[in-house]
Amino acid sequence: MTDAPDIGELNPADRTLMGPGPSDVHPRVLRSMATPLVGYLDPSFVEVMNDVQEGLRYVFRTDNEYTLAVSGTGSAAMEAAFVNLVEPGETVLVPSNGYFGGRMGEMAERAGGDVVTVDAPWGEPLDPADVEAAFDEHQPTVLGFVHGETSTGVRQGDIDELTDIAHAHDAYVVADTVASLGGVEFRTDEWDLDLVYSGSQKCLSAPPGASPLTLSDRAMEKVRNRETRPNSWYLDLEGLWSYWGDDPQYHHTGMTSTLYALRESLRMVAEEGVEAGWARHRRMAGALKAGVEAMGLELLPADEHWLPSLNAVRIPGAADGDALTTHLLEEEGIEIAGGLGDLAGEVVRVGCMGHSARPSNVLRTVGALGRALEVQGVDVDTDAGVAATNRELGE
Secondary structure, eight states, X not given: OOOOOOOOOOOOOOOXXXXXXXXXXXXXXXXXXXXXXXXXXXXXHHHHHHHHHHHHHHHHTXXXXXXXXXXXXXXXXXXXXXXXXXXXXXXXXEEOSSHHHHHHHHHHXXXXXXXXXXXXXXXXXXXXXXXXXXXXXXXXXXXXXXXXETTTTEEOOOHHHHHHHHHHTXXXXXEEOTTTTTTSOOOTTTTTOSEEEOOSSSTTOOOSSEEEEEEOHHHHHHHHTOSSOOSOSTTOHHHHXXXXXXXXXXXXXXXXXXXXXXXXXXXXXXXHOHHHHHHHHHHHHHHHHHHHXXXXXXXXXXXXXXXXXXXXXXXXXXXXXXXXXXXIIIIIOEEOEEOOGGGTTTEEEEEOOGGXXXXXXXHHHHHHHHHHHHHTTOOOOHHHXXXXXXXXXXX
16 A cells, blocks of 8 residues: 655745636635535535625626526636537637637537638737628537737727627627736627636636636527537536526535635626726736836737737747746746647746736836846846836836
8 A cells, every 4th residue: 555645734825826727816816715614515615606696797797687607717618608508510700819729619619510610810819701601601609709818918909890790690699708818808788798717816816726707698699599408518608507596406515615716706896896896807918018018028919909908928039938938937936837739938928917916026027037147148127127117107
């Protein structure tokens, strides 16, 4: 028999989380997770679930009845979206302009869909004219798009145009807001979206594991009238709704402590005001943007497509992106991330999300990035970057 392992006391590193997620978690949210457990059908826990639903409706800007949190990270919510809305043989249109558009396509394909893409370069949003041309050519029944592409720092605009195009073809629209919900303006009902999903660990600043999802009556009707059962029991939205609906029934064990945390984070969103939260994220990210630009660097997307919650900073050709992220982590205690996919080695990704989006973090990160580049012999003006950040912050 194997001897008992010698597992020491938990002592994780003290980091400032300024990457693509998770973000720093407010002490109030951490404290909520120490609340005693109750059963997943205990009346007091059902009240917690109800509070989470109301908080999610507020942050999604929706009156959708079918609003819940999926057990799992944002990818679980993405899979729930496609495995429920897509039946075998249906044509699904997804974007090719980022890493997570590609993941949409893989999940739709595994659900049995016939996946086609609408193309745009990495670093640019989808053009509605290209989306319309793809509909005319392929006649998809589901359109997926990424509101805030974590791999590129691009915010997809023209959302009402995309939904108009899809609905004119009687198609359903799925929106990924994992990197944007709570940090960037998003209006589910006003923009007439069918299904929107997100993650808990980014702009909402809760731990990963309880992923928001909302769907319209029209989308739920499609789910309920499927000819084939979804190929996931765990993520079947009809089954999930039997737990989250008005008369909760056992489906699977609820993620008690994780929902406590999500409830507290949504409570904090409501206290600040969701629109005030959008403005705070933009102000903090604007200071970050001003700082890196004053150092002589630039962001990947054009200003009109900038995603405040995730900033893709182009690194000079002489710089080593992996060495940059390692230096910030080991020498400064700050987590940022390198590029993904087509942008590997070309950018570093700096988040400005949730509780991480505050002046002290932004100022430290700008200075640390400049110093890390200087260590590599790259000619940047760190002092100018810090000064520009301070001016934007009013410090």
